[in-house]
Amino acid sequence: xxxxxxxxxxxxxxxxxxxxxxxxxxxxxxxxxxxxxxxxxxxxxxxxxxxxxxxxxxxxxxxxxxxxxxxxxxxxxxxxxx
Numbered sequence: 285x286x287x288x289x290x291x292x293x294x295x296x297x298x299x300x301x302x303x304x305x306x307x308x309x310x311x312x313x314x315x316x317x318x319x320x321x322x323x324x325x326x327x328x329x330x331x332x333x334x335x336x337x338x339x340x341x342x343x344x345x346x347x348x349x350x351x352x353x354x355x356x357x358x359x360x361x362x363x364x365x366x
Contacts, residue, residue, distance in 0.1 A: 292321035300327030302335070309336050309344070316341025 293315060297308045305326055312324045322342035326333070333346060 290319060290321050292323075294323045294325065297324065297326040302332055305333065306336060309339075312342035312344070313340065 295308055295312055297304055308324055308326065312322045316322045324339075324342055324344045325347050326344060327347060330346065333344070
């Protein structure tokens with residue numbers, strides 16, 4: 285996190301193919317260079333993600349095969365499976 289009052293965004297990439305990962309990588313890096321705190325949640329195998337450059341201005345989290353839970357005031361949970 286850059287600063288407690290800095291703007292932040294989370295990008296969720298559910299497709300997991302190289303093209304979308306590369307596009308989202310560029311978007312996240314560009315936003316990060318402008319001072320926005322960026323978390324990129326992505327699907328994809330580690331070998332494909334290793335082909336991308338190192339992240340300098342954002343945090344990339346590989347959530348392949350994980351369940352992402354969304355807070356809900358209702359009983360039960362809503363989720364997206366990557």
